[in-house]
Amino acid sequence: AQKVTQAQTEISVVEKEDVTLDCVYETRDTTYYLFWYKQPPSGELVFLIRRNSFDEQNEISGRYSWNFQKSTSSFNFTITASQVVDSAVYFCALIFNAGNNRKLIWGLGTSLAVNP
Amino acid sequence: DVKVTQSSRYLVKRTGEKVFLECVQDMDHENMFWYRQDPGLGLRLIYFSYDVKMKEKGDIPEGYSVSREKKERFSLILESASTNQTSMYLCASSLFWTGLSPLHFGNGTRLTVT
Numbered sequence: 001a002q003k004v005t006q007a008q009t010e011i012s013v014v015e016k017e018d019v020t021l022d023c024v025y026e027t028r029d030t031t032y033y034l035f036w037y038k039q040p041p042s043g044e045l046v047f048l049i050r051r052n053s054f055d056e057q058n059e060i061s062g063r064y065s066w067n068f069q070k071s072t073s074s075f076n077f078t079i080t081a082s083q084v085v086d087s088a089v090y091f092c093a094l095i096f097n098a099g100n101n102r103k104l105i106w107g108l109g110t111s112l113a114v115n116p
Numbered sequence: 117d118v119k120v121t122q123s124s125r126y127l128v129k130r131t132g133e134k135v136f137l138e139c140v141q142d143m144d145h146e147n148m149f150w151y152r153q154d155p156g157l158g159l160r161l162i163y164f165s166y167d168v169k170m171k172e173k174g175d176i177p178e179g180y181s182v183s184r185e186k187k188e189r190f191s192l193i194l195e196s197a198s199t200n201q202t203s204m205y206l207c208a209s210s211l212f213w214t215g216l217s218p219l220h221f222g223n224g225t226r227l228t229v230t
Contacts, residue, residue: 044223
């Protein structure tokens with residue numbers, strides 16, 4: 001079965017703490033894509049990163065970093081020195097082949113609260 | 117920057133009413149999507165469209181229909197609103213539907229059916 005699991009429903013940290021959001025996926029495909037999106041209180045989901053299955057390089061963008069490990073089927077997201085503006089719901093998503101089409105499935109999201 | 121605009125932020129309708137949710141994107145994207153978002157259920161795809169006048173059912177199309185007469189506009193229609201359709205509705209668009217391009221979302225419409 002194709003699946004995305006974000007086991008952490010809610011996380012609460014104090015500003016400047018580092019925090020890691022977990023994402024574990026299941027797919028039979030060898031070619032797939034993984035995404036992270038952020039949904040702040042305003043409601044609009046914002047794209048953060050895309051990774052394809054052939055690119056296991058970790059990525060860093062400012063305070064954000066992503067660790068993609070095919071061996072453990074994980075695509076974890078770390079925020080370093082968290083800030084109040086990082087408070088949001090974060091979604092991990094997977095695109096895989098479904099017959100002649102592609103299908104996008106979402107994790108249920110992790111709600112991150114960064115407290116001052 | 118891509119802008120996806122949903123016509124209403126909040127909407128309150130009565131059971132049995134016909135409801136139109138409108139979505140417009142300004143980047144000439146081929147693909148547009150309607151999702152609903154509910155606590156504990158995440159995002160669920162209702163319908164998507166990969167071209168004008170083309171549509172495909174998503175995971176939960178029952179009780180909904182869509183219209184795409186122009187490339188930039190994708191409408192979600194609740195033929196006869198019911199209380200179980202109270203939800204947050206999110207519209208999105210993307211350039212490619214192959215995993216090569218991300219989805220761009222609107223701010224959402226929070227619909228309450230009483």
